[in-house]
Amino acid sequence: MFFSLTAAVGLLRMPDVYLRIQCSTQLVTLGALPLLVAIVVFAGPISSYGSRALIVAALLLVLAPATSHALGRSAYLTDVPMWPGAVRDEPRD
Numbered sequence: 111m112f113f114s115l116t117a118a119v120g121l122l123r124m125p126d127v128y129l130r131i132q133c134s135t136q137l138v139t140l141g142a143l144p145l146l147v148a149i150v151v152f153a154g155p156i157s158s159y160g161s162r163a164l165i166v167a168a169l170l171l172v173l174a175p176a177t178s179h180a181l182g183r184s185a186y187l188t189d190v191p192m193w194p195g196a197v198r199d200e201p202r203d
Contacts, residue, residue, distance in 0.1 A: 113140035126193040127185050135178040143167055 117137030124130045149163040192199060 113144075115138070117141060125195070127190050128182055128192060131178050131182050131185070135174050138174040141171060143187055146170075 114137060117133045117140070120133035121130055124133055127160070130159070146163045146167040150160045150167075153159040155161065155164060186201065
């Protein structure tokens with residue numbers, strides 16, 4: 111619940127798309143994984159619910175960072191402006 115709340119606040123407060131992508135990835139991974147772990151503990155890893163929760167958790171751990179990377183890269187390649195307070199633009203340096 112804590113990670114979901116902080117990620118939701120971050121989505122509202124972050125100034126540009128790149129920082130919002132980071133917050134949304136945090137929301138997906140750190141917000142959903144404790145719930146999925148609770149399902150596995152409650153139902154057992156061998157039950158149908160537990161095994162499905164394990165599969166979903168594994169997919170989230172792999173796909174959420176890959177998706178956020180693809181979103182960030184596409185935003186960068188289409189020249190979405192960075193926040194003026196950003197320290198530097200590393201790929202362009």
